[in-house]
Amino acid sequence: MNYFNESQSLEVLRKLISFNTVGNNEEDVAHYIQELLAKYDIKSQIIDVHGNRANLVAEIGHGQPVLGLTGHMDVVDPGNLEAWNTNPFELTEKNGTLYGRGVCDMKSGLAAMIIAMIELHKQGLPKQGTIRLLACMSEEIGEVGSHYLLEDGLMNDVDGLIVGEPAGYNIFYSEKGSMDIKVTSKGKTSHSSMPEFGYNAIDALMNFLIEANNNFRSNPIKQGSMGPLVFNTTTIKGGTQVNSIPDYAEADVNVRTIPEYTNQQVIDVLNQMVTKFNKTGAQIGFDVYMNEKPVGVAKDNILVELTHDLMKKYTDDKILVVPNPGITDASNLVQGKSHDFPFIIAGPGNLTSHKVNEEMDKQMYFNYIDIYEELTVKFLSRVVADVKVE
Structure with a gap:
């Protein structure tokens, strides 16, 4: 018996979409989720x-094993509102497609997890084991909420983790790391007609970034299943006016790291470069303001196996089991877990995350409620059975 019909399930998602959580207001969402769960x-x-920023933790069941379900409550800025065909903070349905900021990334996944937990709880499930929901703040900028949950010890006893980020009918079993780095260059200002009396901070910064590109893009860096390390300068600014030699410039760099070339190795190379450039008169420095490591677990873990079997009910397409090209809260939550820790990223959605007119197939949303409901129970039963065999 389902306690939520399709209309009620859409209402939960509609409510989540209505909260403007662009870098704020997750506490309002948390209170709504808390009130909804309390009704059941x-x-x-x-x-x-x-x-007004907070995490939420909820549980059903009791004892070991513990399966974690996680999703984030924040969204990215909708951008140019005139480019949207609908109000981004109002769930809109057209011909079986749902529109709204966060409908794909990832309020539909979070809503599906919440509803699945309610359905299971009303059935008196799970019989053994615990399902723990970890709703996070500030995933989109720095994975801050999951860092706090990790520090609070809420992953210490967790035996498996499902991240509800959009994957469609595919499964991600690992993800690259991500580093955000600000590179600064100091110089000395002078009139542009007499550059010899100054030091051009932009020139030094450009030369540094070009050499960094050569180091990280051209060298034959060993790579495994996650593919290559990715190094990109994403913002750059400097100078104050066109006829003055600039005394300051800065750039932001994003690096996607892999197990074969770690975050610390990137830092070590940049430090070596800084030393080299500064010996020639430059004043280069850098600050790593986000430093998330890669998440690499076994591709054949239990959650991958179970999810793959369940997804066959809903798609005739090949179900891909691949590394995630992006980063999720798993970068924090899976820290310290073994290589055989059961972990997947699987949630309703597609490639419209962060885009104007973000959208998702309505039926996929409903299907994922069923997938999470079945998957959680099957995982806990499987782990319990395996322990008994041992």
């Missing part, structure tokens, strides 16, 4: 971080 006798805890 599911207790939850809101963990304040700062301001």
